[in-house]
Each structure stands twice: as C-alpha cells, then as structure tokens.
Amino acid sequence: MYTVDEIKNNYKKMSDSQIEKIALFESKGLRKDVINILRSEIKNRKLNSDLLNWVNAETKAFKEQEIIELKNKISNLTCPNCLNNTTKLSGFEINKIISFLVYSKETNQKKVLCKNCGNKEKTTSILQNLFFGWWSRNGILATPYLIIKDLINLFYSEKISDRILVKMIEGNTGYFRMNGTEKEILSDFINKFNEI
Numbered sequence: 444m445y446t447v448d449e450i451k452n453n454y455k456k457m458s459d460s461q462i463e464k465i466a467l468f469e470s471k472g473l474r475k476d477v478i479n480i481l482r483s484e485i486k487n488r489k490l491n492s493d494l495l496n497w498v499n500a501e502t503k504a505f506k507e508q509e510i511i512e513l514k515n516k517i518s519n520l521t522c523p524n525c526l527n528n529t530t531k532l533s534g535f536e537i538n539k540i541i542s543f544l545v546y547s548k549e550t551n552q553k554k555v556l557c558k559n560c561g562n563k564e565k566t567t568s569i570l571q572n573l574f575f576g577w578w579s580r581n582g583i584l585a586t587p588y589l590i591i592k593d594l595i596n597l598f599y600s601e602k603i604s605d606r607i608l609v610k611m612i613e614g615n616t617g618y619f620r621m622n623g624t625e626k627e628i629l630s631d632f633i634n635k636f637n638e639i
C-alpha cells in the first residue's frame with residue numbers, strides 16, 4: 444500500500460483534468476486520508492468549487508437507516524411506466540440475449556417498476572430469449588443458462604429487488620446528497636435510471 448506522502452506526490456504530479464476525473468467519478472471509492480489529499484489539490488489548484496461540493500456529497504455515505512428510508516420513499520413512488528401507484532415499486536433485472544448466425548449479444552438492465560410492469564417486462568424478456576437467444580454458437584450455450592437463471596431468480600425477486608435498490612442508492616450518493624430526496628427528484632431519477 445502507498446504511504447500518504449507517496450499518494451500526495453502522485454496527486455501533485457497529476458494534471459488538472461486527471462484530478463477532475465478522480466473527483467467526479469472515483470472519489471467514492473477512496474480512503475478517507477486520500478479524499479483529504481484530493482480536497483486539498485482541488486483547493487490549491489483553484490479548480491471549480493462545485494467539484495469540492497461534489498466530492499463532499501459523494502463521499503458522505505448513507506447510514507443504514509437513511510438507506511431504509513430512501514428505499515421506502517422510492518417504493519412508494521408512482522410507477523414510471525403505467526403511472527399507477529397501486530403496488531409498491533421494486534427493482535427488476537431484465538436479461539436479454541439475442542443471437543443471429545455468429546453474433547450474440549447479452550444485455551442486463553436494472554429497472555425500478557411496479558410489480559405488474561416489472562413482471563410483464565420479465566416475462567417478455569424470457570419469451571424473447573426463448574425465441575431469439577439460440578441462433579448462434581454462443582447463444583446455444585448462453586441461452587439455456589440465462590433462462591434457467593431467470594426462472595430460478597423468480598423465487599428470489601424480493602432479495603434481488605432489495606439488492607438493486609440499495610446498489611442504486613449507494614451508487615448515487617452524491618446525486619441524492621446534492622439534489623435532495625423529494626418525490627419529484629426521486630421520480631425524475633428513476634425515469635433516468637430505467638433508461639440506462
């Protein structure tokens with residue numbers, strides 16, 4: 444492991460754009476003492492002060508209780524797909540595989556939807572995989588694996604949902620810290636999350 448002084452020297456040698464990149468995309472994973480080095484580099488170089496605010500927000504991890512509250516707020520939102528709020532929102536994993544001759548492509552998308560919409564999307568993706576997954580050498584091997592995995596996972600849907608929501612919250616600490624967790628903000632966020 445590098446000593447604090449070694450890290451300090453490394454950071455000093457970096458260009459402004461390297462520091463900006465670390466601040467924007469990697470600050471969450473840094474050790475506390477390294478975050479302090481990053482902070483002082485941003486200050487000393489007089490980089491955009493928003494960067495410092497971002498680093499502060501991004502590295503202020505949510506406590507367990509905060510995550511539970513945020514998860515509750517999210518599951519009580521209106522469904523971004525059917526606009527109903529008859530059932531609570533959950534996290535769904537939509538796996539797709541499409542094969543054609545030598546080509547095969549697998550995608551894995553996480554979505555937050557109501558039970559009806561989520562189950563519909565899951566069923567559609569499983570059926571699509573059954574029809575379109577097989578038609579390449581890779582697909583012949585990958586499709587049954589994916590279909591069986593999806594079918595087994597139906598029994599663990601709550602656990603998977605919880606994992607998706609927690610990962611989504613922890614992965615976007617800075618966004619929520621800076622924008623707040625009002626209903627509108629969360630709805631807007633879920634819409635964007637589902638599009639990725």
Ligand SMILES: [Zn+2]
Pocket residue numbers: 522523524525526527556557558559560561
């Ligand atoms: Zn819905």
